[in-house]
Amino acid sequence: MRIVAAKQLLKANDQLASENRQRLAARQIFCINLVGSPGCGKTTLLEGLFRQLDGRLSPGVIEGDIAGQIDAERMDGLGVPVVQINTEGMCHLDANMIAAAWDGFSAAPLDVLIIENVGNLVCTAGYDLGEHLRVVVLSVAEGDDKLIKYPAIFQRSDALVVTKRDLLPHTNFDISRVRGDMERLAPQAEVFEVDALRGDGLAELADWLVSRRQAALQAP
């Protein structure tokens, strides 16, 4: 009974995700679902990325958090249109929440919508939000064994961004191990290494997003 119910809910979610995808296509908005552990540096990555993009794309952001609006305020401070979703205990965003947030962007001419998911390396893996790309973030401080322990989310991502690489000298993080595990789990995925606070490595990530956007929106 429980399994059937879960499957039906996921099916309903997939239907809503597909409607989100149509809405995005109609407005030529490229959408990214950004996932990762609490504190892996998702918001700081966005701040650095938007500085790096420097007007090449107009971004909008949906912030998913259990509580609070800290991240939304950071986006607001950059002048980026933002909608904060408070899930009030729910451990992931779903397609229905994204549809509800959509109205918040009706006035904004967006090129890219980034959904910063709830910090969670497990539950976010199962929910399609209607995005074009899923990008998973892993901080050097989390250790190099996370792909073994939480394989699903890495397997289902189009890129891995390794953050806080400035901490490499202070940890036992082995980046070649992570690259090897990612190659095995998701051979098609790109891997980026960044220090988002200082901006290192963000140029490659920004270029990749611009080119993936072009490819996605030109596709038939």
Added chain:
Amino acid sequence: MRIVAAKQLLKANDQLASENRQRLAARQIFCINLVGSPGCGKTTLLEGLFRQLDGRLSPGVIEGDIAGQIDAERMDGLGVPVVQINTEGMCHLDANMIAAAWDGFSAAPLDVLIIENVGNLVCTAGYDLGEHLRVVVLSVAEGDDKLIKYPAIFQRSDALVVTKRDLLPHTNFDISRVRGDMERLAPQAEVFEVDALRGDGLAELADWLVSRRQAALQAP
């Protein structure tokens, strides 16, 4: 309908947790539910803590992971009795899984059983496993805003262990902000600051556990 079902499942979980508690009491085993984000340093904390306890208490460990047995192998390497639970996608441990793992300790004379939960700052908050204490771990590298964003798990914990304090000089983590938020969310909770790799701060934590064990098992 969904809410009712979830409530019934949680009620069933509470019943099983209470049975776990009785089993633990019958064998005078003190039990800790250790929670925190992926990569916050739960396993390294246990390694340091067991070195610090240095035979004062005989520990056993249940390792909860989505996949793999990396953490169980680390405990095994220390000669600590360990049972690995692979949840295969499930984002938290529940009382039923603990009951199933219990048989693995039938031969071991334990003083303390530590349950290292799945790395997850959200879903683990809702499930009583039958433990005496819940201890939440937060690494300096995760940032000082986590108590605002994920309040429930901090609110329901008996202690907060701030790990990786050796990284303080390399981050913008404000420990006084975290102490203030914890005081507000869980005024009764203890706060410890440790560098588990080097052993700093573990003496206080070990002493606290020993005294809390004594108090819990002497209680009527």
